[in-house]
Amino acid sequence: METLIIVIIIFGLLVSIHEFGHLIVAKRSGIMCREYAIGFGPKLFAIKKGETVYTLRLLPIGGYVRMAGEDPEKIEIKPGQHIAFFLNERNRVVRIVCDHLEKYPNARFITVEHCDLENELCLTGYEEEEGPIVRYAIERDATYVSDNQDFQIAPRDRQFASKPLLARFLTIFAGPFMNLILAVVIFVIYFSIQGVPSADPQLGKVIQGYPAEKSGLMAGDRILEIDGKQTNSWNDIVRYVGKHPKEKINMTIKRDGEQKQVNLITGQRKGENGKAEGVIGVYQPTRQSFLGSVGAGFTQTYYWIKMEFVGLKMLVTGGFNLNNLAGPVGIYNATGEVVSQGLFFVLNWTAFLSVNLAVINLLPLPALDGGRLLFLIIEALRGKPVEPQKEALVHFIGFAFLMLLMLLVTWNDLQNLFTR
Known part of the structure; x- marks a missing residue:
């Protein structure tokens, strides 16, 4: 039980810091972040602060920041559709209801002629069957209701794809970078206690x-x-x-x-x-030296970065035994052994895993941060982005292969566990 708790704490720390990097730079760049999630699967806990929902999910195998515009926006209001809406004191639309209109008797109703929630931010249509066309401006922070859930609209300039290339690059890079910063901080703490x-x-x-x-x-x-x-x-x-x-x-x-x-x-x-x-x-x-501890923190992080690339080189050239690859089960077992050796070994192990997460995520593979950065580099070289549908397909295939690799590595972990 002690090992399980420490594993959850370690992975929670690594993932939350990684995703916080994406979140803070995205917000600084003006990108709307709809959700900051730790884990995947069903929600265990959720709280909304500002325009972002912070969630804790069931499966502790990662996390994500869902930014507006990364995926196609869910809402599509077509001409002829009958919807409900609410106005504020400025006579601007602050809420749009797409379905179950009978639940909103106090709303205003309109048959849509045109609705733009990204660029023009306007709603036009007929409030009466034979009445004139009316036009309403839509507030930038307006919400829409679909399947009894409220979502905030994302004007075009708040979406990920609308931002300059450098801002998008830094937003993606910030996740792995924060893991490297975390490793430095942990090593500084370690050397401050143990000595340089x-x-x-x-x-x-x-x-x-x-x-x-x-x-x-x-x-x-x-x-x-x-x-x-x-x-x-x-x-x-x-x-x-x-x-x-x-x-x-x-x-x-x-x-x-x-x-x-x-x-x-x-x-x-x-x-x-x-x-x-x-x-x-x-x-x-x-x-004992604080400045020495800081220097040793950077030096030790750099050392493990080098060792990660040495291991990757051996993996590519065939000098690495694939049976030594560890998945969740293998990491759990290794963590149990580290826990038995004391706090300082746990600190070292956490810092090492943080470096590992950063380096692996920066590899130019689909579905990883490095794969997304590769597409941004390609965009910079060719002067225009790769078609979103093609990029999404590549990432989907890459994600499927990563899940398959995860299953194979986990099976290898289990075999090693039972053949000891």
């Missing part, structure tokens, strides 16, 4: 049961030499020890102003290249 890694040739925390602890080494010991070779940095220590697995080494250390000699036999572990490397069981030394 230091390059000094000094020992950090000593791990119980490892060669360093057994030989009497202590946190704070400064390593002057190893086997007669001078050490000037932490990396010098790591490199030398790593090259000598299960070997006896001699360290000249400085503790409380005195020099001492320490002999020990290194341990061994499997390195990233698959070869054995030596270990003695100590952490890198750290120092």
Whole structure:
């Protein structure tokens, strides 16, 4: 249960921050945002603030910001249609009712000749069967009722497609960008608490049961030499020890102003290249520095961005085992293991997932933010947008393939779970 709660909190944070990026830049650009949703499927909770409905939905597998004009507007009032409407004190239309007119006896009624809710913002028609044509202006924030639900109209200049190319690009890019900002913030918090890694040739925390602890080494010991070779940095220590697995080494250390000699036999572990490397069981030394924590936050985020692209390159070139791909089940299991190791590991894991979400979303694949950005780049190059129907079809097909991939990866997760 603890793992489930933490998974929900982590994914809720990652998705809400991502969608908030889209939302805030869209609103700043003057785009009407109809809904800010966390999750998909049936609504669990909804509250309207201004012109945006904020919803929490059943399936915690993502989220979205529904902007006016991204999809065709639902309402279409045709000539000859009989509708009801309400006027304000300025004699302007503030509400239009498209169906179930009998529920609105206090409304005014009109047989439509022309109704434009995007450009002209006007309604013309006959209030009486043989009467004159009347014309009413429509307020920019007017609403219409369809299937007993109220919707706010979206004038053309409030729709996504009407905005300049740069504004649309930044609106889409803002989601992944906010995930990168979140990763930086989490890493800054982490390093502010844990300390910033230091390059000094000094020992950090000593791990119980490892060669360093057994030989009497202590946190704070400064390593002057190893086997007669001078050490000037932490990396010098790591490199030398790593090259000598299960070997006896001699360290000249400085503790409380005195020099001492320490002999020990290194341990061994499997390195990233698959070869054995030596270990003695100590952490890198750290120092407390706010500015250093900020710098380390950016550095660590950049490191994980690079590692993401390394992994993607290996996936394309065939150097990556597809069985290692993890879906929701795999991430859930990995999160459970991280939770058991403590808060600091959870912070690191959350920041890593935030970077992962940002990078994956920026890939130029249909249905992802990167795919939408690709269409905007194509528009900039050709001087006109791709036809909306064609773009929508590409995104639909891409979304279908992504769902299929999700199912396959989830099946792989389940197989790995039951074959352990």
